[in-house]
Amino acid sequence: MSREATDNGIRVEGLIKEFPGQRVLDGLDLTVADGEFVCLLGPSGCGKSTLLNILSGLDGDYRGSVRFGGQPMAPGGKPPVTIGYLFQEPRLLPWLTAERNVDFALENSRVPRARWAAIKDRYFALTGLQAFRHYYPHQLSGGMAQRLSLVRALAIEPDVLFMDEPFSGLDELTARRLRVDLLDIWRETGKTILFITHNSYEATFLGDRVVVLSRGGIRDQITVQVPRPRDYDDAALFQVGKTVSATFIEAAEAAERDRH
Amino acid sequence: MLLKLGSMLAVVAAWFGLSLLLPDTVLPGPWETLKVLTENVVDGQVHEHLLATLGRVLGGLALAMAVGVPVGIVMGLNRFAEKTLDVWVMVALTVPSLCYAILAFIWIGLNETAAIVAIGLTSAPSIAINLWEGVKNIDTRLFKMARVFNASRWVVVRRVLFPQVLPYIMASLRFGLGIVWKITVLVELLGRPDGVGFQLFYWYQLADMGQVLAWTLLFTLVMLFIELVILQRLERRLFAWRPEVRL
Numbered sequence: 001m002s003r004e005a006t007d008n009g010i011r012v013e014g015l016i017k018e019f020p021g022q023r024v025l026d027g028l029d030l031t032v033a034d035g036e037f038v039c040l041l042g043p044s045g046c047g048k049s050t051l052l053n054i055l056s057g058l059d060g061d062y063r064g065s066v067r068f069g070g071q072p073m074a075p076g077g078k079p080p081v082t083i084g085y086l087f088q089e090p091r092l093l094p095w096l097t098a099e100r101n102v103d104f105a106l107e108n109s110r111v112p113r114a115r116w117a118a119i120k121d122r123y124f125a126l127t128g129l130q131a132f133r134h135y136y137p138h139q140l141s142g143g144m145a146q147r148l149s150l151v152r153a154l155a156i157e158p159d160v161l162f163m164d165e166p167f168s169g170l171d172e173l174t175a176r177r178l179r180v181d182l183l184d185i186w187r188e189t190g191k192t193i194l195f196i197t198h199n200s201y202e203a204t205f206l207g208d209r210v211v212v213l214s215r216g217g218i219r220d221q222i223t224v225q226v227p228r229p230r231d232y233d234d235a236a237l238f239q240v241g242k243t244v245s246a247t248f249i250e251a252a253e254a255a256e257r258d259r260h
Numbered sequence: 261m262l263l264k265l266g267s268m269l270a271v272v273a274a275w276f277g278l279s280l281l282l283p284d285t286v287l288p289g290p291w292e293t294l295k296v297l298t299e300n301v302v303d304g305q306v307h308e309h310l311l312a313t314l315g316r317v318l319g320g321l322a323l324a325m326a327v328g329v330p331v332g333i334v335m336g337l338n339r340f341a342e343k344t345l346d347v348w349v350m351v352a353l354t355v356p357s358l359c360y361a362i363l364a365f366i367w368i369g370l371n372e373t374a375a376i377v378a379i380g381l382t383s384a385p386s387i388a389i390n391l392w393e394g395v396k397n398i399d400t401r402l403f404k405m406a407r408v409f410n411a412s413r414w415v416v417v418r419r420v421l422f423p424q425v426l427p428y429i430m431a432s433l434r435f436g437l438g439i440v441w442k443i444t445v446l447v448e449l450l451g452r453p454d455g456v457g458f459q460l461f462y463w464y465q466l467a468d469m470g471q472v473l474a475w476t477l478l479f480t481l482v483m484l485f486i487e488l489v490i491l492q493r494l495e496r497r498l499f500a501w502r503p504e505v506r507l
Contacts, residue, residue: 056408083408091405095423095501104419108410136501156409 015064026216039203042213043252084158143174200245214251323380328387336395394428
C-alpha cells in the first residue's frame, strides 16, 4: 500500500461508548493534527483507555466517527493507518530476547524484511539499547524494558503512536530521562502522538496541547506555547503546568461529585 | 546431588538393617532382591513384560494428555466452559480408578485398547485440573499487546498462548506420568496376561516376596530414569529463558 498521503492526523467526532448502565464517552470530539503531540489528561474512569481501545481497533462497539488522515475507520474494522502502541507496562514476551521481541512486531507488520536490520539498528541506537539486543526481558531494568517496548512500537514504522501512561510505572528519574528521549525521537521522526497520562506536569512538558477529559467529553484544552527543546526547570513551563493541574483537579472533583 | 545420593544410601541401609531382623519371606534384603532382579534380566523375561507395561504407560499418558490438556486449557481461558465442566471434572476425578478399569474391560473387552482407555481416562481429570489452574495464571495482557500489533488469531495462539501454557503442559506430563504408571500396574493385574502388574500379582499369589520386590525395584528404577534423566533435561532445555532455575 502506498503512503503518499502523509496526513496522519486523527479526527474523532461524536464518539459515544456505553457500558451496561454507564456512558463512558458522551459525544467526544477530538482532533489531533498530523505530527502533533497531544496529551490526554483525566481522572480515572473518564474514558481515556476506552478511547485508545476504540482508536486502535480493539473495541468496535461504539457510535460516532473516527478518521485517520481523512480515511474513515469502519466500526469493528482495523485503523486505516499503522499504529504503534506503548502500554503502561512493557508487555514484552518473556521467552524472546529483546531483538526477537521487536521481530515479533515486525513479522506482523507491513515493513518489508529487507529493511528490518536497518530499522532495528536505528532504534536500538536511538534508545541506547544496542548492547542489550540479546538480553531477555527479565534481565532488563524497568526503564530499559520500557525503552525496548518503545523500539518495538517505532520499528513497525507507525503513522500514529498511542501511549497509555507509559512512564507511570517507573521511578521519577528514569521517567524524566525517558520523556526527554521521547521528545528527541519525536523531533526526529515527526510522528503523530496521542499520550495518555494522569500527571499534569508530564503532560505539559511533553505536549503541544493538553486535553483534559471529564465525564466522557473534553472539559478543557490548553495549548502549551513554551518553545522546544523544553527544560524541566523552565518557569514558563511550570506556570502552564499549574494551570493544567488546576483544570485537571477541577475535572476530577466534578467527576467525583457526579458519582455521589 | 550429594544430598540426594546420601538420602538414597540411607534408605538402602535402613532396608538392609530391617531385612536382617525380619525373615526372608517377609522382607528380603537389597542384595537378594538385586540378585533376583539380575536373574530375571538374564532369563530374558524382564524386557518382554517391561516393554508391555511401558507401552501401556505411554499409550495411556498420550490419551490422558490428549483429553486433559485441551479440557484444562479451555476451562482456564473460558468462564462458560469452566462453569459447565468443573462439576464433571470433579466427578471424573472422584470415580475410583478400579471402576474405570472394570468398566473398560467389560465394555471394550479384555484387550490392549481397553487397558489404554482405562489408564487414559483415569488420569485425564488430574491433568485437566493441573492445566486449568495453571492457565489461570497466564498473562492475558500479552494477548492485547499482540492484537494491537496486528497478530492474527493463529499467531496469538501459537506465539503468545502456547509458550505460556507449555510449562504447565510439561508439569502435567511429569505429574501425569506418576499417576499413569500406578494405574497401569493395577489395570494389568486386573485384565492383562503380561506386564509388570501381572508379574507382581502372580508372585504375590505365590507369596514370593523376593520376586515382588524385584519387580517393584525394576519399575521404580525405570520410572526414575524417565523422570530424572529424560523429562528434567527436556524441561531445562525448553525453559532456558526463565529467570528462576528449577531444582
